[in-house]
Amino acid sequence: MLKVGITGSSSSGLAKSIIEKVEGDIKSNTCNCYSKTTGYNLDFIDLDKFVEEIKYLDVFINFYKGKNFFQSKLLYKLWRKWTIMKKNNNLIIVFGPSEVENMIQESSTDITNLNESRLTYYLDKVALKKLTVELQKRKGNHPKILYLQLGAINGVYTKDKIPEAHVADIVKVLFDQYYASESIINSITLNPCI
C-alpha cells in the first residue's frame, strides 16, 4: 500500500479521476489531497513547511499549476528533501502541457502573441521541464521523477481533447509499472487523436 499525495481536489475534474484510479476499488493505496477544498490554498503556502508535512509520502503528484514557478519550487524542494532522506524509491509525478516540447525544441510558438497569463503559464512550464530533465540526470540516490506531458483535456470525449478518464488510466498504468519494473519511464506524452 502506497501513501500518495496530490495537489488537487478529490471532488471534481481530472484530479478526482486520478485519485479514484490511484486509490483503486479496494483503496489499496491512500491518497491525500492538498487543494482549496481541503483547506490548502497553495498560492499562499509556506513551501518549506508544506514539504515537511508531505515528506512521509511515497508518491507525490505535482498537479496544480500554481503561479510564480510554484510547481518547479515544489518539485525542487521535495526532491531535495527526499534525497536527504535517502528516499530513492519515492516517485514525483509532474504534470505539464505537451506544447512545451514544441516551444523548447522548435520555437513553433510565437510567444510575442501570448497574453500575459498564457506567457506566464508557458514560461513556468518551460522552467519546470528544464528543472525536471536536470534533476532526472543526477546520478546517485535520488527520488525518481516522471514527467507527464498532456495535450488539451476534457471531461468528456471530443476528438481534439483527451478524456479525463483516459489520463487517469494512464497514470495508474505508469504507477503500477514503476513499482513492478526495473526500468524507468522518465516522461510520456499524451495527445488527442487529432
Ligand SMILES: NC(=O)c1ccc[n+]([C@@H]2O[C@H](COP(=O)([O-])OP(=O)(O)OC[C@H]3O[C@@H](n4cnc5c(N)ncnc54)[C@H](OP(=O)(O)O)[C@@H]3O)[C@@H](O)[C@H]2O)c1
Ligand atoms: N487542462 C488541460 O487541458 C491541461 C492540458 C495539459 C496539461 N495540463 C496540466 O494538468 C495540470 C492540471 O491542470 P488543470 O487544467 O486541471 O488546472 P489546475 O488549476 O492546474 O488544477 C486544478 C486543481 O488544482 C486545485 N487548485 C486550484 N487552485 C488552487 C489553489 N490556489 N490552491 C490549491 N489547489 C488549487 C483545484 O482544486 P480546488 O478547487 O479544491 O482548489 C483542482 O483540483 C496542470 O499542471 C496543467 O499544466 C492541463
